[in-house]
Amino acid sequence: MTTNNTPSxxxxxxxxxxxxxxxxxxxxxxxILWFVPLCWSLFQLWYASPLPFIFDFAVLNDTQAxxxxxxxxxxxxxxxxxxxxxxPRDHIPLxxxxxxxxxxxxxxxxxxxxxxxxxxxxxPTTPDIVFAVIGMVLLLEATRRALGPPLMVVAAVFLTYTFxxxxxxxxxxxxxxxxxxxxxxxxxxxxxxxxxxxGVSTSFVFLFVLFGAMLERAGAGAYFIKVAFSxxxxxxxxxxxxxxxxxxxxxxxxxxxxxxxxxxxxxxIPLMKRVGFPGTKAGAVEVAASTNGQLTPPIMGAxxxxxxxxxxxxxxxxxxxxLLPALISYIALIYIVHLEACKAGMTGLPxxxxxxxxxxxxxxxxxxxxxxxxxxxxxxxxxxxxxxFGAAATPIVTVALLVAYLGxxxxxxxxxxxxxxxxxxxxxxxxxxxxxxxxxxHFLLPIVVLVWCLTVExxxxxLSAFWATVFMIFIxxxxxxxxxxxxxxNDVAEQAKAGGIDLVESLVNGARNMIGIGVATxxxxxxxxxxxxxxxxxxxxxxxxxxxxxxxxxxLIFTAIISLILGMGLPTTAxxxxxxxxxxxxxxxxxxxxxxxxxxxxxxxFVFYFGILADDTPPVxxxxxxxxxxxxxxxxxxxxxxxxxxxxxxxxxxxFVFNTQLLMMGVDTWWHLALTVISSIIAMLLxxxxxxxxxxTRNKWWETILLLALTFTFFRPGxxxxxxxxxxxxxxxxxLSQVVETLPVGEAVRLEVAGETLDGRYVEKTVKLxxxxxxxxxxxxxxxxxxMLIKDEGKMIVDMVxxxxxxxxxxxxxxxxxxxxxxKADRPMKEWVFLPTLLIVFLMGWNQLRRxxxxxxxx
Numbered sequence: 001m002t003t004n005n006t007p008s009x010x011x012x013x014x015x016x017x018x019x020x021x022x023x024x025x026x027x028x029x030x031x032i033l034w035f036v037p038l039c040w041s042l043f044q045l046w047y048a049s050p051l052p053f054i055f056d057f058a059v060l061n062d063t064q065a066x067x068x069x070x071x072x073x074x075x076x077x078x079x080x081x082x083x084x085x086x087x088p089r090d091h092i093p094l095x096x097x098x099x100x101x102x103x104x105x106x107x108x109x110x111x112x113x114x115x116x117x118x119x120x121x122x123x124p125t126t127p128d129i130v131f132a133v134i135g136m137v138l139l140l141e142a143t144r145r146a147l148g149p150p151l152m153v154v155a156a157v158f159l160t161y162t163f164x165x166x167x168x169x170x171x172x173x174x175x176x177x178x179x180x181x182x183x184x185x186x187x188x189x190x191x192x193x194x195x196x197x198x199g200v201s202t203s204f205v206f207l208f209v210l211f212g213a214m215l216e217r218a219g220a221g222a223y224f225i226k227v228a229f230s231x232x233x234x235x236x237x238x239x240x241x242x243x244x245x246x247x248x249x250x251x252x253x254x255x256x257x258x259x260x261x262x263x264x265x266x267x268x269i270p271l272m273k274r275v276g277f278p279g280t281k282a283g284a285v286e287v288a289a290s291t292n293g294q295l296t297p298p299i300m301g302a303x304x305x306x307x308x309x310x311x312x313x314x315x316x317x318x319x320x321x322x323l324l325p326a327l328i329s330y331i332a333l334i335y336i337v338h339l340e341a342c343k344a345g346m347t348g349l350p351x352x353x354x355x356x357x358x359x360x361x362x363x364x365x366x367x368x369x370x371x372x373x374x375x376x377x378x379x380x381x382x383x384x385x386x387x388x389f390g391a392a393a394t395p396i397v398t399v400a401l402l403v404a405y406l407g408x409x410x411x412x413x414x415x416x417x418x419x420x421x422x423x424x425x426x427x428x429x430x431x432x433x434x435x436x437x438x439x440x441x442h443f444l445l446p447i448v449v450l451v452w453c454l455t456v457e458x459x460x461x462x463l464s465a466f467w468a469t470v471f472m473i474f475i476x477x478x479x480x481x482x483x484x485x486x487x488x489x490n491d492v493a494e495q496a497k498a499g500g501i502d503l504v505e506s507l508v509n510g511a512r513n514m515i516g517i518g519v520a521t522x523x524x525x526x527x528x529x530x531x532x533x534x535x536x537x538x539x540x541x542x543x544x545x546x547x548x549x550x551x552x553x554x555x556l557i558f559t560a561i562i563s564l565i566l567g568m569g570l571p572t573t574a575x576x577x578x579x580x581x582x583x584x585x586x587x588x589x590x591x592x593x594x595x596x597x598x599x600x601x602x603x604x605x606f607v608f609y610f611g612i613l614a615d616d617t618p619p620v621x622x623x624x625x626x627x628x629x630x631x632x633x634x635x636x637x638x639x640x641x642x643x644x645x646x647x648x649x650x651x652x653x654x655x656f657v658f659n660t661q662l663l664m665m666g667v668d669t670w671w672h673l674a675l676t677v678i679s680s681i682i683a684m685l686l687x688x689x690x691x692x693x694x695x696x697t698r699n700k701w702w703e704t705i706l707l708l709a710l711t712f713t714f715f716r717p718g719x720x721x722x723x724x725x726x727x728x729x730x731x732x733x734x735x736l737s738q739v740v741e742t743l744p745v746g747e748a749v750r751l752e753v754a755g756e757t758l759d760g761r762y763v764e765k766t767v768k769l770x771x772x773x774x775x776x777x778x779x780x781x782x783x784x785x786x787x788m789l790i791k792d793e794g795k796m797i798v799d800m801v802x803x804x805x806x807x808x809x810x811x812x813x814x815x816x817x818x819x820x821x822x823x824k825a826d827r828p829m830k831e832w833v834f835l836p837t838l839l840i841v842f843l844m845g846w847n848q849l850r851r852x853x854x855x856x857x858x859x
Contacts, residue, residue, distance in 0.1 A: 023080050025091045033079055033092075037511030038504065040072040044206045044511075048466040062203075066194045067111035069202040070139075072511070073518025074103040077142035080515060099138060106135030110187075110194060117188055124184045132187035133179070136526070139193065143523040146516045151570045154578060155523045158530040165534060171543055174534045185533050192529025196309045197521040197577050204305040205517055205573075207465035210510035211450070212299070214472040215443065217506035218479065221263050223440030224249035226431060229271075229349075233430035237341025238348030239275055240285045243268035244333050247289035248296050259513075260290035261626045269630045276346040279633035284641035285340075287627045288333055291642075292649060294572060294612050295326040298451050302517055303576035303608050305461055310580060311600050315461045316454055321601050321663040324680060325609075325652045332648045332684040339692045350429045401445065405475070406482070408442040413483045442479070446471045476503040517573060524577035531581050544586045545593075552591055552598075556654060559583045560610045567614020575611040580604055592765035595822075597750065599660055606653040613646055647691055648684060655683075655715040662715075675831055683714030686841070696845065697852035706844065710837055717833040725827035733796035733818035736789070737778040745773050749785075750823070755798070755816030766822065767810040789818070 025033060046052065052059045060068070078100035079092050087093070109131045110117060117128070124132075136159070144152040162182050165174035177185070186192030190199075215221065228246035232238050246264045265286040272282035294300055297319040304322070308315050340346075449471050453464035480495035480502075489495075531537045548554035559579065567575040584603045591598040624639030631638065656662035661676045689695040690707035699707070713720065718727065731739055733751070740749055749771070754764040772784035782789065786805020790797050796818040801807050 023082060023089050023092065025089075029079075029092050033076075034508055036072065036076060036079075037508045040076075040511040040514070041206075041210055041507040043068060043072070044202075044210070045466070045469070048203070048207055048462050062199055063190055063194060064111045064114060066190075066198045066202050067108055069206070069518060070107040070194070070198060070522050071104045071111075073515055073522070074107050074139065074142050075100045076512070076515045077146045077519050078103060078138075080512065081142075081145035083145060099141070102134060103138035103142060106131045106138060106187075109135065122184070124180060124188060128188060129180055129183050132183035135187055136183065136193070139519065139522055139526075142519045146519050147571055147574075150566070151520060151523050151574050154566065154570065154574075155526045158527045161536070162530050162534060171546075172536060172539055174536070174539075177533060182533065186526060186529040191532055193522045193525045195525040195528055197306060197525045197528065197573075198518075200305045200309055201302065201514075201518055201521040203460075203462040204308075204465065205302040205521075206510075206514050207462060207469055208299055208305075209513050209517070210507070211446070211465055211469045211472060213510035213513060214469065214476060214503075214506040215446065216263070217502050217509065218443065218472065218476055219440065220443040223443050225264055225267055226436050226439070227433075230431045230433040230436035232348075233271075234348040234351045235338075236348055237272075237275060237277070237337050237346045238430070239268055239271035240277060240282070240337040240341070241334050243272065243286055244289040244330060244337060247286065247293050248330050258622050258626050260293050261286055261623050262630070264290065265627055265630045269627065271349070273631065275341075275348065276344050277340070279628075279631040280637045280641050281340060283624070283627035283631035283633050283638040284645055285333075285337055286630075287623045287638065287642035288645035289330075290627075291612055291623055291646070292326075292329055292333070295322065295329060295609070295649075297323050297326060298447075298454060302521070302573040303611065306573070306576060306580075307601065307604050307608070308461065310584075311604055313601060314458070316458070318601070319454070321605060321665070324662055324664060324677060325605070325656060327677075328680050328684045329649050329652060331681055332688045333645065335685050336645055336648070336688045336692060339689065339694050343692075343694050343698075348430070351432075401449070401471075405442055405445055408445065409479060409482055410486055411438050412440055412442055413486045414438070442475065446475065473503060476506060516571060520571050520574040521577070524574040527578050528581050537582065537585060540582055541586045541589050544583070545590055548590075550590065550594060552587070552594060552596060553654075555583075555587055555590055556606065556657060559587065559607065560650070560653070563607055563610035564614050567611050570611075570614075572608075572611045572614070575614060576604075576608055579611065580607045583607065589765070592767065593763070595752070595766045597766055597768050598657055599663070599665060602657050602660055602663055605663070606657055609649060609653045613643075613650060644691070648688055651687065651711075651715075652684075659716050659718070675834075679714045679717075679831070679834060682841070683711045686714070687711040696848040697855060699848075703844065703848070706840070710841060713833060713837045717837075718830045720833055721827075721830035726825050727827070729823045729825050731821040731823060733820050734791060734794065736782065736796055736818060736821055739821050739823065740771070740781045741778040743771075743781075749821065751818050752820045752822060753798075753812055753816050754819055755813060757813070763811075764819075765811070767807075767812065769806045769810060787812070 023033065024030065046058065047060060047065050078096050082089060083096065105112075109128075117124075140152045140155060143155065159182075161168065161172075162177050163179075165176035168174070187194075225242075225246040228242040228249065229239070232241040232245060235241055243264060246268065247260055265283070269279075269282045269286055272285065273279060277285070294303075300318070300322060304318055305315065307313075307318050311318075446468050450464055450468035453459045453467050454461065457464075459467070477496075477499045480499040481492050484492045484495040544555055544558065548558060562583065563575060563579050566578060570578065580603075584600065584607065587603045587606075588598055588600060624642055625635045627633075627642070628635035628638040652662070661667055662680055664673075664676075667673050667676055686707050689699070690704050690711065693699050693704060695703075695707070721727075730752075736749075736751075743749060748768045750766060750768050752764070752766050754762070756762055769785040769787075771781040775781040775784040783802075786802035786807035787798060788800035788802075790799045798807075798812060798814055798816045798818065801812055801814055
């Protein structure tokens with residue numbers, strides 16, 4: 001990738017400080033700081049591959065791998081990140097070497113003495129505690145260096161709470177913990193630092209970050225940007241629309257919103273300013289688009305992989321749930337840009353060739369149909385080979401993939417200059433879409449491999465990323481020399497050497513990009529460990545219910561504010577871990593207590609969204625500072641403007657908590673899916689028009705209020721429909737057998753239950769219990785839920801709960817009462833509300849168009 005407009009030194013320093021470490025020493029220190037990340041990447045590739053099991057060598061369990069992962073992260077945090085702003089950048093002081101080695105040894109302690117620690121589990125020796133304390137202190141310092149003070153402060157506050165429990169206010173007091181107990185729990189087990197979060201960083205996240213670094217090094221980032229401009233640059237405010245699409249595509253390459261801003265913003269922000277966007281709005285569009293890059297499946301940042309572990313569902317299910325919100329969020333941002341361009345009377349960049357309407361339609365439909373045919377051929381074609389050829393299908397598909405790679409590389413070679421994709425920051429006209437798209441089609445193949453492994457082969461995210469990364473390694477090594485051979489040049493050896501350099505440098509860059517994530521997941525694991533050690537998670541439910549008065553809306557607002565405040569200083573991953581650990585169980589529990597069953601994935605996505613939004617929340621949003629530095633605008637104003645654009649993303653989590661159809665839940669048919677998608681997009685476009693104060697012309701105050709009401713109606717049609725037709729029928733608990741017997745297979749039963757918990761509290765809540773498909777009669781179905789019931793004085797009482805059953809998982813205990821059964825009412829579908837709503841939309845649009853024409857005539 002080449003560009004004649006590189007980021008300013010200040011912006012480069014900001015990215016280095018935030019993502020890779022600001023130090024770049026020369027000499028032997030520089031070589032060490034290059035060699036250690038390379039070793040880290042090679043270790044992670046070995047650990048993710050099947051090779052350890054094939055050769056029966058260096059087979060590691062999860063805990064050992066996490067220890068080695070954190071060893072690398074802490075060593076690099078102390079060597080790559082200076083202690084203070086005025087600390088040297090050109091060399092590594094002796095004290096940092098000492099801290100790096102001490103921290104690394106402490107992190108590796110659980111690996112080096114694994115057998116001994118397992119033998120004395122729960123009875124740590126003095127050296128165990130000494131190195132646990134050293135490790136904890138140095139982890140906090142490494143976190144401060146790599147990520148700034150906020151996460152360190154949060155972790156330190158939770159550590160303090162561990163020891164100061166007896167001195168806390170009654171509502172959050174606990175009996176406290178000794179130093180031995182706390183350090184053993186947090187450092188020598190997998191409950192704290194070496195817990196799930198660090199495990200996800202080790203198993204999944206590193207490989208996805210490495211995959212992105214390789215894509216970027218190969219030139220995919222530049223390709224995505226140029227394709228976006230070729231398709232959208234000619235429209236009103238075209239460069240800004242292209243920036244939105246390019247940033248969404250760059251989410252595949254970069255897991256960092258700051259790096260995303262700099263990668264695409266260096267090119268897009270000057271072009272936005274040229275077509276009429278003020279510096280503040282140009283920077284804000286880039287910030288809003290780049291922070292949302294982490295929402296875009298199939299690669300959604302580290303927090304999405306944590307959801308797999310915390311929620312207990314597959315990554316494919318996470319992608320499915322996140323797909324529609326991400327889609328409508330980006331469509332809305334493009335529309336916001338369009339409205340801004342309309343308000344200011346902007347135009348796009350000129351085209352080299354202006355196609356006719358027929359040519360445009362043929363090109364568009366041809367592209368869409370071509371993609372559909374290719375997708376169908378890959379999906380069904382390869383699936384067919386697996387059925388026919390069995391074990392031989394994999395080599396056959398591999399050969400087909402290599403043939404496709406060579407063919408696409410031949411196409412790409414004809415449209416590249418010197419084997420590279422050029423981006424001209426002084427662009428004066430829109431590049432032709434055809435040649436631009438053809439110039440890098442082979443970059444899509446690794447993404448196809450990744451999606452195939454995830455969705456068809458159903459591999460784990462880590463193994464899927466491994467095979468996609470292996471293919472990327474192949475591309476990095478071969479694309480330059482093969483293009484040289486195809487072009488018949490005499491520099492094949494030089495190009496092969498350049499390919500090798502690309503590979504090694506991408507391995508180093510990928511590892512350096514992981515330093516912050518590695519220490520962040522470890523430090524956030526401290527918070528999780530404190531929650532499990534002190535039991536504050538149980539206290540939080542009572543505390544939040546007291547503050548909110550039991551209102552789910554207030555609890556959600558409270559959670560969103562916590563996420564935004566913490567996210568000002570915490571990276572998205574750490575923010576997600578902290579807030580979801582504390583608040584997700586609270587929201588689900590309070591929802592159940594008030595008759596609302598909220599899926600756990602909805603709550604986790606809620607926290608995830610607000611954690612991402614915090615990246616551009618003033619006054620600390622680093623993405624806004626990076627964009628402002630490129631746009632030469634005020635960073636606070638840029639952040640505020642970016643946040644106003646992101647309000648559209650902020651309402652989505654509230655909507656999908658109450659309408660889970662937005663997460664593709666409860667969508668049974670294709671027409672129902674189409675209705676959900678179309679109504680959601682309309683809702684978000686209307687909301688964008690309301691918040692921008694402009695639709696076809698400037699809104700009147702009552703039109704803005706009406707647009708907001710219409711938005712709510714499209715997002716939650718059931719709110720109004722429930723007033724006319726009740727959504728539920730309540731049957732007494734004693735009729736459970738009759739109700740369960742008539743339920744169709746696959747439909748869970750909703751019960752209102754009540755009883756005393758083990759600590760003596762009386763609880764009422766709503767639960768949803770599935771039964772086994774093969775269970776036929778009422779008794780079999782009730783037994784498969786894990787319940788044994790008796791009737792006593794006209795009440796249905798739980799006599800026994802089976803261990804590990806759905807009933808036990810939902811919190812039901814023996815001697816509880818099944819008070820009632822909640823059934824869906826037989827009523828017309830709620831989507832009928834859309835008909836009068838659409839009529840109002842059309843009337844309002846007609847009125848605005850009429851007014852706009854009058855204003856044009858009078859002007």
